[in-house]
Amino acid sequence: xxxxxxxxxxxxRGVLQGDVLxxxxxxxxxxxxxxxxxxxxxxVIRPHSLEDVQASLVYAAENSLxxxxxxxxxGLAGESLGPGLMLDFAHSMRRPLSISEDTVRVQSGMSxxxxxxxxxxxxVAYGQEGGRYKMNQAAQDSNAASMSLPSVASRTVAKAGxxxxxxxxxxVDAMEAGKEIEELAxxxxxxxxxxxxxxxxxxxxxxxxxRRAGITAEIDELAKKRMAYIAVERDRLAETGDEGFDAALIxxxxxIARKRGFQFEGS
Numbered sequence: 495x496x497x498x499x500x501x502x503x504x505x506x507r508g509v510l511q512g513d514v515l516x517x518x519x520x521x522x523x524x525x526x527x528x529x530x531x532x533x534x535x536x537x538v539i540r541p542h543s544l545e546d547v548q549a550s551l552v553y554a555a556e557n558s559l560x561x562x563x564x565x566x567x568x569g570l571a572g573e574s575l576g577p578g579l580m581l582d583f584a585h586s587m588r589r590p591l592s593i594s595e596d597t598v599r600v601q602s603g604m605s606x607x608x609x610x611x612x613x614x615x616x617x618v619a620y621g622q623e624g625g626r627y628k629m630n631q632a633a634q635d636s637n638a639a640s641m642s643l644p645s646v647a648s649r650t651v652a653k654a655g656x657x658x659x660x661x662x663x664x665x666v667d668a669m670e671a672g673k674e675i676e677e678l679a680x681x682x683x684x685x686x687x688x689x690x691x692x693x694x695x696x697x698x699x700x701x702x703x704x705r706r707a708g709i710t711a712e713i714d715e716l717a718k719k720r721m722a723y724i725a726v727e728r729d730r731l732a733e734t735g736d737e738g739f740d741a742a743l744i745x746x747x748x749x750i751a752r753k754r755g756f757q758f759e760g761s
Contacts, residue, residue, distance in 0.1 A: 502537045502557075502579075509549050512586060513540040524564070524580055531572035535562060540585040547581065554579055566607060566647075584608075606720070609713050610635065610650040616706040618665035618699065621682050627663040647720065654713035666703050675699065 495503075499516040506514040515521070515538040525534040536559065541547045554561045560578030567574060567584070574580070614635070619628040638649040652658055661667040665683075669675060675695050680688050687695050748758060 499537060506537070506539065506550070506553060509553070510539065510541070510546045512542040512546045514538070515540070524582070525575070527564070527567040527569050527572060527574050529570050529572040529575075531575055533572070533575040533577060535576060535580040536578055538580045538582055540582045542586045547587075550579065550581060606647045606650040606713060606716055607639075609709055609716070610646065610653065613650070613653060613706065613709045613713070616666060616702045616709065617660070618684060618687070618702060619663055620665045620668070620678060620684065621663060624663040624682075624684075627660065631660075647717075650713055651717045654710040654717075665699055666706060669696075669699055670703065 495516060495518070503514050503516040515524075516536075520538055521534050521536075524538050526532045539546070539550050541550060551561060553559075560576055562574055562576035562578055562580045564574040564580050564582050565584055614632065617628060617631070619625050635646075635649065638645040659667050659671070661671040661673065665673075665675070676692060683695070687698060690698065751758075
């Protein structure tokens with residue numbers, strides 16, 4: 495570790511509750527996001543509180559260092575990367591702050607992928623095939639994760655939508671669709687519910703349904719902000735004449751289609 499990074503690590507570890515990482519391995523891990531860019535930061539801070547964030551900003555200003563906030567690391571334009579101090583909000587500042595009827599406030603590190611994990615915990619597999627279907631749900635989540643971070647985000651938003659229903663194997667969706675829990679044999683319930691009486695089972699499923707509603711509201715709010723950001727970024731690229739990968743791909747496909755006799759409206 496070079497002297498500057500040693501000094502930064504020693505200075506900040508004395509005033510922050512969160513982690514301060516300046517070793518080569520950690521910096522290399524944080525040098526990239528979902529974009530094609532790679533910029534190694536001078537140090538990584540994992541703030542635990544607003545006070546940690548404020549102290550980091552003061553330290554950066556006093557030492558003429560740039561600050562680079564990072565959430566899920568799913569940006570496609572390298573916006574969370576930079577040569578200064580990176581603030582990793584996804585590590586410790588990822589909790590929901592408040593949920594009202596139409597708005598949700600979350601800490602900066604809350605990500606769609608993390609909300610997807612919480613959403614999965616509200617599913618209650620029942621019946622002989624329930625366990626298999628729940629395993630398939632997890633497998634599809636893994637498939638999305640192996641493709642890209644944007645794929646995880648898209649799948650999470652889809653799972654939070656009104657069309658994603660699993661009443662055939664999920665007890666929460668089944669009861670919402672009108673199924674009575676008394677209809678189920680004890681052996682068709684998950685083991686954790688078999689010792690409960692009928693009222694306890696109903697209360698348990700109702701609590702999970704309420705929790706799911708709160709999580710889907712958070713996902714919806716984050717999805718709106720994500721789409722707004724993407725729209726702004728596309729407008730910016732259009733104004734500067736740059737093309738994102740998706741736009742370039744569409745142009746290329748249209749060129750191939752035209753050569754094969756296809757026509758497009760407005761072009």
